[in-house]
Amino acid sequence: MTPISRGADWDFDLLERYDSAIAGVAAEFGLDTYPNQVEVITSEQMLDAYASSGLPIGYPHWSYGKEFIRNEQAYRHGMQGLAYEIVINSDPCIAYLMEENTAATQALVIAHACYGHNSFFKGNHLFRQWTQADAILDYLVFARRYVMECEERHGAGAVEEVLDASHALMAHGVDRYRRPAAATLRAETARLAAREVHRERQFNDLWRTVPESPRDSAAPSQRCFPPDPQENVLYFVEKHSPKLEPWQRELVRIVRKLAQYFHPQAQTKVMNEGWATFWHYTIVNRLHEQGSVDDGFMLEFLKSHTNVVAQPAFDSKGYGGINPYALGFAMFADLKRVCEAPDAEDRAWFPGVAGSDWRATLDFAMRNFKDESFIAQYLSPRLMREFHLFAIADHSGEDALVVDSIHDERGYRRVRKLLAQQYAQESWVPDVQILRFDRDGDRSLTLRHQLRRGRPLTEAAAEVVAHLRRLWGFPVRLETHAAEGRVGAILECAA
Amino acid sequence: MVQLIDRRASSRGRSAVNRERFLRRYKLHIQQAVRKMVDERRLADMEQGGEVRVPKKDISEPSFGYGAGGDREFVLPGNREYVAGDRIPRPRGAGGGGVGEAGGAGDSEDAFVFSLSREEFLRIFFDDLELPHLARTQFGRTEQKRSVRAGFTKAGVPANLSIVRTLTQSLARRIALQGNLRREAQVLEASFGIATAAGQSVHAAGIYAELERVQRRRGTLPFIDDPDLRYRNRAWRPEPIARAVMFCLMDVSASMDEDKKDLAKRFFTLLHLFLTRKYAEVDLVFIRHTEDAEEVDEDAFFHDTRSGGTVVMSALELADKLRSARYAQDWNVYVAQASDGDAFGADPARSARFLREKLLAATRYYTYLELADPRSANRPSALWSEYERVAESADNFAMRRATGGDQIYPVFRELFRKDSTS
Numbered sequence: 016m017t018p019i020s021r022g023a024d025w026d027f028d029l030l031e032r033y034d035s036a037i038a039g040v041a042a043e044f045g046l047d048t049y050p051n052q053v054e055v056i057t058s059e060q061m062l063d064a065y066a067s068s069g070l071p072i073g074y075p076h077w078s079y080g081k082e083f084i085r086n087e088q089a090y091r092h093g094m095q096g097l098a099y100e101i102v103i104n105s106d107p108c109i110a111y112l113m114e115e116n117t118a119a120t121q122a123l124v125i126a127h128a129c130y131g132h133n134s135f136f137k138g139n140h141l142f143r144q145w146t147q148a149d150a151i152l153d154y155l156v157f158a159r160r161y162v163m164e165c166e167e168r169h170g171a172g173a174v175e176e177v178l179d180a181s182h183a184l185m186a187h188g189v190d191r192y193r194r195p196a197a198a199t200l201r202a203e204t205a206r207l208a209a210r211e212v213h214r215e216r217q218f219n220d221l222w223r224t225v226p227e228s229p230r231d232s233a234a235p236s237q238r239c240f241p242p243d244p245q246e247n248v249l250y251f252v253e254k255h256s257p258k259l260e261p262w263q264r265e266l267v268r269i270v271r272k273l274a275q276y277f278h279p280q281a282q283t284k285v286m287n288e289g290w291a292t293f294w295h296y297t298i299v300n301r302l303h304e305q306g307s308v309d310d311g312f313m314l315e316f317l318k319s320h321t322n323v324v325a326q327p328a329f330d331s332k333g334y335g336g337i338n339p340y341a342l343g344f345a346m347f348a349d350l351k352r353v354c355e356a357p358d359a360e361d362r363a364w365f366p367g368v369a370g371s372d373w374r375a376t377l378d379f380a381m382r383n384f385k386d387e388s389f390i391a392q393y394l395s396p397r398l399m400r401e402f403h404l405f406a407i408a409d410h411s412g413e414d415a416l417v418v419d420s421i422h423d424e425r426g427y428r429r430v431r432k433l434l435a436q437q438y439a440q441e442s443w444v445p446d447v448q449i450l451r452f453d454r455d456g457d458r459s460l461t462l463r464h465q466l467r468r469g470r471p472l473t474e475a476a477a478e479v480v481a482h483l484r485r486l487w488g489f490p491v492r493l494e495t496h497a498a499e500g501r502v503g504a505i506l507e508c509a510a
Numbered sequence: 511m512v513q514l515i516d517r518r519a520s521s522r523g524r525s526a527v528n529r530e531r532f533l534r535r536y537k538l539h540i541q542q543a544v545r546k547m548v549d550e551r552r553l554a555d556m557e558q559g560g561e562v563r564v565p566k567k568d569i570s571e572p573s574f575g576y577g578a579g580g581d582r583e584f585v586l587p588g589n590r591e592y593v594a595g596d597r598i599p600r601p602r603g604a605g606g607g608g609v610g611e612a613g614g615a616g617d618s619e620d621a622f623v624f625s626l627s628r629e630e631f632l633r634i635f636f637d638d639l640e641l642p643h644l645a646r647t648q649f650g651r652t653e654q655k656r657s658v659r660a661g662f663t664k665a666g667v668p669a670n671l672s673i674v675r676t677l678t679q680s681l682a683r684r685i686a687l688q689g690n691l692r693r694e695a696q697v698l699e700a701s702f703g704i705a706t707a708a709g710q711s712v713h714a715a716g717i718y719a720e721l722e723r724v725q726r727r728r729g730t731l732p733f734i735d736d737p738d739l740r741y742r743n744r745a746w747r748p749e750p751i752a753r754a755v756m757f758c759l760m761d762v763s764a765s766m767d768e769d770k771k772d773l774a775k776r777f778f779t780l781l782h783l784f785l786t787r788k789y790a791e792v793d794l795v796f797i798r799h800t801e802d803a804e805e806v807d808e809d810a811f812f813h814d815t816r817s818g819g820t821v822v823m824s825a826l827e828l829a830d831k832l833r834s835a836r837y838a839q840d841w842n843v844y845v846a847q848a849s850d851g852d853a854f855g856a857d858p859a860r861s862a863r864f865l866r867e868k869l870l871a872a873t874r875y876y877t878y879l880e881l882a883d884p885r886s887a888n889r890p891s892a893l894w895s896e897y898e899r900v901a902e903s904a905d906n907f908a909m910r911r912a913t914g915g916d917q918i919y920p921v922f923r924e925l926f927r928k929d930s931t932s
Contacts, residue, residue: 415600
């Protein structure tokens with residue numbers, strides 16, 4: 016087979032030929048994707064896209080301007096390169112390619128975004144559950160138009176106030192668990208009947224003679240609302256705020272919807288990037304085997320690829336945390352190795368996986384995990400050794416940092432558990448929930464911050480409470496509860 | 511299968527609106543920064559963009575997050591020498607920060623820094639400021655007349671004859687007038703042919719005579735007739751003069767110390783900046799004076815020291831002389847005078863009279879900045895009192911007092927406020 020192209024130049028024809036070659040290989044490996052839409056943009060437009068979290072359409076807000084200025088500065092001063100692509104979880108799946116890319120890079124990017132990320136968006140359970148790929152673009156158009164209409168009608172300042180406040184609570188505006196579907200009348204009747212039957216069966220006249228405790232009767236249940244703490248603060252504000260106008264509610268809802276849309280992405284950084292990187296690597300290597308790309312292409316490809324999956328050590332200058340591309344790629348590649356050529360250690364650690372069909376195993380992993388569980392499930396001792404992973408304990412009771420465990424026989428499980436926890440949402444979003452809405456009293460709202468391992472909130476908490484106060488319209492309190500149920504610091508914003 | 515779209519041409523600068531919103535929201539910070547830039551800058555660099563630092567704290571978008579303290583563990587890559595149980599001294603400064611976390615996080619900066627372009631800088635700098643009395647340009651001396659093309663006329667001198675237009679007209683006329691005759695001739699030719707073929711010679715001769723008459727008429731149509739002539743027309747249109755000259759008058763007598771000169775320097779810079787933005791061409795004339803005035807170059811004006819007494823009159827006279835010699839016509843004349851007002855004797859009164867009677871009439875705008883001593887800020891000088899009377903009667907005259915560097919900018923703003931009437 017002759018190579019699809021030589022040299023760095025590309026045109027739209029060539030992109031199409033690369034795409035069809037890559038699509039062929041992807042089909043061979045059984046990748047299930049949304050249809051693709053590839054858009055070629057300039058670096059300037061890439062900066063624009065950066066500013067709005069990659070979304071093609073956004074409502075106007077100053078924070079996006081700030082983000083734009085920050086990226087532009089970094090780019091102009093050469094402190095930051097631009098991504099080769101941005102890909103959007105939508106149906107059709109939109110991928111932005113930079114015009115500056117060479118032909119080889121464009122092919123790499125098409126494999127990475129249009130087949131790697133795309134299949135992940137379509138397959139992973141979090142994306143399936145929480146995002147509607149076919150509706151997001153329409154919703155963005157609606158959101159933009161709605162916000163702009165509100166600005167015309169109520170003034171940019173009033174809109175900005177609501178958006179600022181909602182943005183502050185964005186991390187607390189997502190549902191992490193599905194709400195139960197509203198019961199149908201038939202199901203509800205059946206449930207009540209079953210309950211009645213159960214009570215009759217359990218009836219014991221003796222209970223009547225037990226004196227009731229006076230405290231119970233003094234606390235009517237309707238005084239406490241909501242009955243259970245609510246973790247989706249924005250949802251609660253949207254539904255129950257006593258003061259918000261309908262249009263303000265809708266704005267809160269827009270921000271909440273966007274937060275929910277991005278929620279799966281934050282949960283699957285390692286998996287998502289790892290999956291895409293694994294597939295661009297696999298696909299391009301296959302193209303090379305076929306002879307569709309020449310050695311020059313491969314050299315350039317490998318240079319880009321190794322740059323992407325480099326993991327600097329914690330004490331080196333370029334260290335910026337664990338590189339999700341590096342870890343994710345290594346994990347998927349390692350998982351494939353465990354399936355194909357397991358050694359004794361792999362058999363001991365992954366008895367169910369070792370020796371199985373790698374495509375089925377990887378597909379299963381992609382569909383059913385998020386970063387936290389994926390690492391807890393699949394990080395192998397071999398990788399921990401390769402990455403030289405070690406855990407450090409930073410405890411307020413100690414005057415120094417302590418090395419908790421390292422990549423040795425005694426430490427594997429501990430390091431893996433800690434790394435997995437590091438990717439859990441709780442490790443970066445503090446547990447703040449709505450505790451009480453004093454509906455019958457002064458309409459104040461009480462939030463509970465459940466102290467986790469003694470880690471306090473930042474000072475910004477006071478500002479967030481002030482923002483919430485603005486949305487709520489009545490006094491807002493934030494109580495910090497220690498583990499033992501003791502109430503600690505209280506932040507209050509009355510006016 | 512794949513849909514390829516070339517977006518390169520569309521929707522550039524999508525973030526422009528957001529950037530603009532950002533700038534508007536932090537206008538106060540940016541204005542302060544601009545003011546500071548103006549204070550700190552050398553004159554030559556004044557007209558550039560610049561960096562604005564906004565404290566991170568003011569610009570951050572708050573959210574609930576974990577602060578320092580409490581217990582936590584974190585996993586890092588690249589272990590070389592550590593084994594479980596090793597103790598590592600806590601890095602200083604970063605409360606709960608980990609060993610390597612200070613590295614790439616980049617949170618160490620405490621300010622959000624970004625640059626304003628030159629245009630943005632100037633826009634903020636000149637925010638709300640307008641050229642004084644701009645309305646007067648309609649009838650004032652700023653106008654000059656320029657000859658511009660204004661279509662074509664039917665009368666004119668031969669030099670202005672537009673040949674193309676004239677020939678176009680002639681062609682149209684000839685086509686219009688010949689049309690009927692040509693058709694007539696064709697009909698006659700046809701019937702002549704029929705008549706000759708039929709052998710009706712008498713009838714044919716009659717037709718032939720008629721045909722000849724028609725042909726003759728066709729031949730007599732003039733190639734160019736008087737109504738065809740078109741001449742290029744020109745009209746005089748008044749245009750605002752795009753040139754300005756700025757006279758900088760500064761007192762360099764002994765009582766003007768370095769601080770005051772520095773203030774004056776800024777004042778002139780600001781006016782110059784303002785004029786370069788308004789006019790295509792701005793000339794600068796530097797006149798320094800002690801007892802007598804002399805014209806110097808910019809460098810000498812700001813950096814050479816001289817000493818002596820003060821006679822303001824000399825500078826005014828020199829300015830007027832230079833104006834009538836070099837800038838008598840088609841120039842907008844601006845005068846900026848900086849002095850500590852330390853004139854004595856008859857000089858203040860004479861200067862004020864000269865100003866009122868001579869110089870002001872030829873000037874678009876005259877600004878006087880009195881660099882007061884901070885110690886005697888409340889006591890107006892002799893010159894100030896005389897000038898105050900000028901200000902009452904003239905509306906293109908403005909005067910202010912300043913004592914410190916931070917006052918220069920507000921002074922300037924007041925002088926050139928959009929609706930300035932003082």
